[in-house]
């Protein structure tokens with residue numbers, strides 16, 4: 647099955663430009679240097695209707711959905727519980743009302759750790775005793791190792807984010823791993839035979855919970871996908887200049903970048 651993969655946001659947690667910063671990247675006139683918080687969209691056709699999957703709903707989700715023309719969401723997958731990945735959940739409300747008119751609810755797949763934070767932050771959405779009338783019509787569901795979504799198998803890829811265990815996802819021949827500081831050996835085995843891999847690469851200077859660009863390039867070589875995109879990028883990495891230094895087949899992603907993917911193995 648063929649589909650489309652779109653970067654809704656490729657910035658690190660603070661976004662680029664970073665508030666209060668006047669460095670060359672934050673003041674750049676190149677639109678590729680403007681990065682919203684990290685999220686991606688995967689779309690495919692099933693039985694003549696479009697299916698839309700979002701990974702993470704960060705604080706920029708509303709703007710990203712407007713920009714990309716997202717009119718419905720069939721499911722959301724969460725990588726982990728940090729603000730830059732979850733704080734747009736409430737903006738699913740209008741889209742969930744659309745789905746509710748068809749008698750359905752939007753499934754949100756989250757690990758136990760992520761579900762615990764979501765239920766706390768969005769108590770008025772998830773608490774059975776909440777009285778808020780316009781709550782999102784969403785269901786928080788456990789993240790299994792494999793999830794079957796409208797004809798596509800999603801494989802959970804465990805990775806490390808500092809000391810936190812978080813999740814990446816594989817759909818057929820594309821995988822998305824963000825906020826990664828280490829990839830366990832068992833997860834490399836789940837990343838064989840990819841056409842395309844997306845890896846986070848924060849900057850050059852080491853960070854306790856994010857890979858540097860050099861580290862991400864080394865993983866990309868080992869994984870050996872035909873194309874590698876880097877995301878979750880901080881303001882230390884200018885788009886055009888950094889891309890000139892990368893090996894063939896590897897590039898920094900940018901907001902709005904869309905490419906075709908094979909969603910079956």
Ligand SMILES: [Zn+2]
Pocket residue numbers: 658659684728730731825878
């Ligand atoms: Zn993040």
Ligand SMILES: [Zn+2]
Pocket residue numbers: 663664667668669670671672673881
């Ligand atoms: Zn800056």
Ligand SMILES: [Zn+2]
Pocket residue numbers: 726728807825
């Ligand atoms: Zn994070």
